[in-house]
Amino acid sequence: MENKTTVLITGASGLIGTAITELLLRKGYEVKHVGRTRRTIPNVKSYVWNIEQGIMEPEALADVSYIVHLAGASVGEGRWTEHRKKEILSSRVGSTLLLNRALEENPHSVKKIISASAIGYYGVRPQNTLLNEESPAGKDFMAQVCIAWEESLFKDNASIQKVVYRLGVVLSKYGGAFPKLVLPVKLLAATPVGSGKQIISWVHIDDVCNAICWAIENTKLQGIYNLTAPHPVSNAEMMKALAKALNKPYIPFGPPALAIKVAMGEQADIVLEGVAVSSEKIQHAGFEFRFKTIKEAIQDLI
Template structure:
């Protein structure tokens, strides 16, 4: 397959290191972004999803599109307007790309899209595979609509690959940085019961898995999680141990989190135990299969 890859969301938590990895591997990388950026040798093309505007030149000579764009799930409280923004930023963006592909000659052969383990929602101790059905709350509905929008590319003759991504661990941002900050100052604590499962994955394994998807004939949906899920309690304790900080405060009860965060408390209270068996069976090898290995590298 060709060596030119277009990335949406290319300056984000995953997009930035993924861009560098692809460049290091000899790929040509372009970004599709809301604003111009100076990231040599990456060319940035502009789009405005809400206005349905997109630079048609963005698909020139592109073989694969990696679709990472979308409003942050936990960046703001979930008002009705915010929930609509979270949903439309994922579905309208890929629809805009497909609209362009219908109108212009191109060499695009494959779409690799992010999805999320929010597809499965709150499932207790059930081990969830790619065949497990979605739940019908906001996160589940959002992920289903997201994946369905991406799947429309099949009608254009495109290969479709979707990664249901868990909690990405890195000290550059995201959930771990928010968890570790109070721990570093001696105020860390377990959230809710602590028994809820966290489908985590190290950032390096995330970008390696996208590269694996680029370089192998993978299609369909795969869980993007480490093979050893942990509970919130074990994650918090492991982070405190790695940072050499005490955990002395009582757990934050679920009702308090719901009062503070509203419906968005689902992000930290849901129990989602997700299997990595399918991607491992496809031949992917994790650099950080255990939480201890992941945290040791992150806080080395």
């Protein structure tokens, strides 16, 4: 029998983890998960780690050629209390350091780690200049998280290739930002969030999954890449496109930024601020986005 290539996924119970598991199984890969709890999923072997205690079942690494590292406490849910901020940081950095140590301490055949990061790396910017991978990091909380997350990945195991995807806002009908944006439009009408001028560098979930598979299949690919659709849009443009697709009115004023800030605290930056990010580097490397415009993505998702 032909030996299948094995991929270990962390944070596999999440939005991207669920979708990439399905795609990898469809493509004939052997899939393993490591997470906070053991789960029962057909055709997937599930292992447990405890990041705080620095423990991971070593069998998780057996026969693994590629690791897709997605683990991280959600930044979109729950108010950013000091406790929550600590969890957001430590779930990413702690899990990466735990992987590093497990790889150093156990025999393995891992060739490449493909890790999520986020365009939050670039921080909140006053101007909507187009940012690329060489642009400096921001200074706010999410930027600090992304810097530490990426640094922890590159710190050890130099012989293993690493690909970091700085993900934009992932659009999926099954979770994340998109269903939250769609619901009020379906019920009533579309409005901008805050000024509506903030740029949303988005990416369709299928393109995220395809880019992960592409990184597995493309043996030469390594380094840091922005993973955002070629055409970022303003929040107002996105809401207008949603209104049009759902045949609902667009009302050009919505909840004021101040009200959102009072309701959400520091976390309000996620919806009120945006950055325009270029994905030219990954396109130059040969990756082709299936969903290039917000119209195409929305058409597919609603």
